[in-house]
Amino acid sequence: MSAINCDYLPANKVVFPPELALLIIRKASAMAAAFEEQALDQLTKDARRALARGSDPRRVIREMRL
Template identity: 85%
Template sequence: MSVINCDYLPADKVVFPPELALLVVRKASAMAAALEEQALDQLTKDARRAIFRGTEPRRVIREMRL
């Protein structure tokens, strides 16, 4: 039986600075908001295109899984 060295795991606990944590959270929030805006724009564009082509609204709802 062999012993596996796990030198990739930190030996000591790392103190995560609160200022850095706050900046990470703010950045993640901004990225999520941008992604949400892009998704909203794309879904709206797709729904409008389908309605313009004559697709029934109920079918659009079903196909888009709304």
């Protein structure tokens, strides 16, 4: 008997419907776009705040790892 028991591996292959895959892709794309917009807004807000406090733009670039 083997010391490694592989019962956790699926025995049957699941057929993934193309329609479901397309819906998942569309949802992931919409989620990514929303996240990108939020990230852009937050980075812009942080940069404006730093510049308003008198930070050097090069320092802001370095600190934000741009």
